[in-house]
Amino acid sequence: MNDMPDGAISQLGEEDHPIIHSDRGCHYRWPGWISRMEKAGLERSMSPKGCASYNSACDGLFGRLKNGMFYNRDWTGVSIQEFAENTFLNCFVSF
Structure with a gap:
């Protein structure tokens, strides 16, 4: 470790x-x-739990990406390559 x-x-x-x-x-x-x-x-x-003001913008962005991309979606049959090139980048750019 x-x-x-x-x-x-x-x-x-x-x-x-x-x-x-x-x-x-x-x-x-x-x-x-x-x-x-x-x-x-x-x-x-190591800030108090949930109180990291210095990185909250980054945490917020990735939290929104996760919510927008993974919840209520079926990713069966989507390759990692397709996911990385299309979906993730399009979702990221739209924020």
Whole structure:
């Protein structure tokens, strides 16, 4: 589980200080994860549930896309290629 963040941390320069955003998952509250982030000098971002004002526009867009594309529709027989090229892009552009 820590191979990816360890690999990313190893690529950071002294002036790099990214913010790590989590989805409130239990592994983001795990002491090993927290100490790993602190040791690397990374700032963790985990807002109160449902109160992420800094990414609400993005969350809102993808929530609307999900509602518009998946609910009350039958996707049987639609290939991933067709879905990606036609439906998703058309829905995305219409927002």
